[in-house]
Each structure stands twice: as C-alpha cells, then as structure tokens.
Amino acid sequence: MALKSRAMLYAGSIAKYNALLTPNIVTAGGEVGIPADRANEYFQKSLDASKEVLAGPYALYKSNPNLGENFYEAVVKKANNPEVIFVRDFLTSKAKKHLFTYDNIARGLREDNLSSSNVTPSLNLVENYDYLDGTSGALKIRTADNSDFIYYDKPSDIFANKDARLYGTVIYPGAPFRGLSVDMQAGVMRWDAASNTYQTVEGADLGSNYTDNKLLIAPSGPHRSIQEVSNTGFYLRKFIDANGGASTRGIQSDVWWVWFRLGEIYLNAAEASMELGQPNTALTYINPLRERAGFGPNSLTAATLTMEKVRNERRNELAFEDHRVWDLKRWRQADKVWSGSASNPNSVVYALYPYRVVRPGDPRDGKYVFVKMVAPRFRAPRFFQIFNYYSSIDQGVINNNPKIVQNPFN
Numbered sequence: 001m002a003l004k005s006r007a008m009l010y011a012g013s014i015a016k017y018n019a020l021l022t023p024n025i026v027t028a029g030g031e032v033g034i035p036a037d038r039a040n041e042y043f044q045k046s047l048d049a050s051k052e053v054l055a056g057p058y059a060l061y062k063s064n065p066n067l068g069e070n071f072y073e074a075v076v077k078k079a080n081n082p083e084v085i086f087v088r089d090f091l092t093s094k095a096k097k098h099l100f101t102y103d104n105i106a107r108g109l110r111e112d113n114l115s116s117s118n119v120t121p122s123l124n125l126v127e128n129y130d131y132l133d134g135t136s137g138a139l140k141i142r143t144a145d146n147s148d149f150i151y152y153d154k155p156s157d158i159f160a161n162k163d164a165r166l167y168g169t170v171i172y173p174g175a176p177f178r179g180l181s182v183d184m185q186a187g188v189m190r191w192d193a194a195s196n197t198y199q200t201v202e203g204a205d206l207g208s209n210y211t212d213n214k215l216l217i218a219p220s221g222p223h224r225s226i227q228e229v230s231n232t233g234f235y236l237r238k239f240i241d242a243n244g245g246a247s248t249r250g251i252q253s254d255v256w257w258v259w260f261r262l263g264e265i266y267l268n269a270a271e272a273s274m275e276l277g278q279p280n281t282a283l284t285y286i287n288p289l290r291e292r293a294g295f296g297p298n299s300l301t302a303a304t305l306t307m308e309k310v311r312n313e314r315r316n317e318l319a320f321e322d323h324r325v326w327d328l329k330r331w332r333q334a335d336k337v338w339s340g341s342a343s344n345p346n347s348v349v350y351a352l353y354p355y356r357v358v359r360p361g362d363p364r365d366g367k368y369v370f371v372k373m374v375a376p377r378f379r380a381p382r383f384f385q386i387f388n389y390y391s392s393i394d395q396g397v398i399n400n401n402p403k404i405v406q407n408p409f410n
Helices: 002-018 036-054 067-076 100-104 155-159 164-169 261-276 278-290 307-317 324-330 395-400
Strands: 082-086 186-190 197-201 257-261 352-358 368-374
Touching: 002 036, 002 257, 002 261, 002 324, 067 164, 067 257, 067 278, 082 261, 155 368, 164 307, 197 352, 257 261, 261 278, 261 307, 278 307, 307 324, 324 352
Parallel strands: 186 352
Antiparallel strands: 082 257, 186 197, 352 368
16 A cells, blocks of 8 residues: 555656646657546545555654654664564674665764765755744854854754754764764864955865864865765765664674655655645645654644645655655656756755864854855756656667667657
C-alpha cells in the first residue's frame, strides 16, 4: 500500500502537469504521457492507499523529547521504530555494511585519514526550513538597513528556533554530533580602523590559528578550495552513523536505507487531498508532521495551506531520502527550478561562511558574523533541460528489440 500510495501520486501528477507543459512530453503510442482526464482517478487511488497505511500498525516516531534528535532517530533508529515500513537493511554482524558515513562524516570528526564531506547540504535547503513562529527561514546575517552585520555569541545561535527537522537533517556550525560540537569557522573578520571596514582573513590550513593565537579556520572548515571538507558551510546528519568507528574503512556502518516510512505517507495523503480540492482533509495529514517538528498544533489552516507549502513540507521532511529530484520531475518543475540561469536563486548553490570578529577593545570582539555566497566550488547554475525528464534509450537496446520506443527529445 505504501508503494501504491507513491506510484498513484506520481501517475496523477504526470497526468495533470505533463498536460500543462509546453511542449507536452508524449510519444505517439502513449508509452510516455498519461491522459489528463485520469489525474483525479490516480490521486484518489493514492489517497485511498495512504489511508490504509495510516490506519495502522505504523505510527510517527516520537520517542525523544529533543525534537531535532527525535527526527534524526526517526530515520536511523532500528529498535522500536514504529515509523519505518520498508528498508534495505545492513548488519555488521553479517558483514553487510557500507561506507556512507566514512564518505560523509563532518571533517573535524572523521576517524580515518581519507574521505568525508562528499554530500554537503546547501544554504538553499537550510533556508527552506522556516522558523517556528511561521516566518521565512532566511537566515538573519545583516541589520534591516544592511548597514552592519548581526553579531552572534556563538555560530549555532543563528539557527535558534528553526524547524527541528533542520537539526535532524543537517549539521550546521556549532551543532553537536557524537557528543562533540562540530565547530565551523571560515576565517576572521579583522576590523581596520583606518578604512572603517572589516578585512576578511582566511587561510590554507584547517585547524590553524590567527595571529592572536585563537582559531582562524576550524577543523571542519568551511573552506573554499580544500577537498574533503565542506564547501557550503554544512554537513549531513541524516543517515550518518553516530557510533564510534563507523567512519572508518575497517568498521564501516550498518545504518539502514529507508525506502518507505510513515512521514512520506502523511505527505502523500496531504498532496493527494489538495489535488482533489480537499484542503481541510490535507491539514489533518500535514499538521501532525509540523507539530512533531516543533510547530504549534494546527500551525497551518485552510486559509494558509497552499500546494507550494505542501511541496515545501516534502522537501523538508524527506531531504536526502531520494525524493526531491523525482518530485520536481513529476510536477514538471525541474526545468524551471534548475533553469541554468545565474539570476535564478534556485539554480545556484549557495553557501554560508562563519567568521570570528577580531576587534580588540570593542564589545563585538570575539563574536561571530556570517557571509552568504555562491558555493565556491559549485559556481555553475544547475541546468535541467526538457530532455532530462526521460533518459535516452541506447540504440543498441532498440536494435535488439525494435518494439522499444525511444523516449521524447532523445
């Protein structure tokens, strides 16, 4: 039923949104494309399947009173986890394990002499998580009149009162993992009284000190050019193993890969309800997920719930669980979100760099400021073209079976 919930939602989306795309992506024989008049049929089938799953025996994971840690555990914890429906499991005891933690552990916490930081979340994603008061998730780095930085006592303060799913998904500057703080500092901002401006000072070596014998660059960066360290200012938490030794090539990790969990089914039900013109029904599915993330009860109402909010909830809840690219494809939005234009903020990968203020004798000395920038190693805007909606089928395959029809635009 979980598979049906997802598959029928995809079918309904393609039926509805492919018909709205110009040019329409179809083949003459109907191998690609679903008639638009079948959209509601599929959305209803998705909703019905979702309701069957939600009837039990599964339940949202709510075992940890720390809401950020709770969301992390909802994905990785194996014992007494009522949320997970279907997984690909790994077992160290059976020599079934993997190198995902080795490849993606925060640089300052790595236990091996190689790898880390292969997948680093973007500022784009981090700012998609709203504040718990319902305001936009854009991080506050400058005063309202843009005349000065906003100064923070410690780097993690800028992320206070955010959607708890951010903590459960991303390791941001100063956040804890494995009982240690993941310190991040890209350099210092030294005040130059002569020019009445800050001078940015960065360096070549992680863990190096400035001339005041205090930290210049943190062991976890971020850094503009060093490999195997974050280039965006963030690290991945979701699916990273918190057990000792898991980031070594010798021990490795047995964290499972979740194919289906109840959080997705709630979102499938909410989206199908919205597509069927039932926003009040959708609220009953989307608000429980938001409440688990720290928002108040009924934080969304029929007046404030939109399809865009439903889609943003999917992005926040399911980040790094292999949904985002497929969601944008089925909504026929991928070519618009990733348009290849440097003027489109969704196409550009952004980073957040923290700096320690060096301003002796001033109350701002030792505080932290932040700079938003294009991620230095990801300067080319992401570009999804129409022909990317369906992969090309190799001509050799078609030669072997002439009944196979080539996908559109390939």
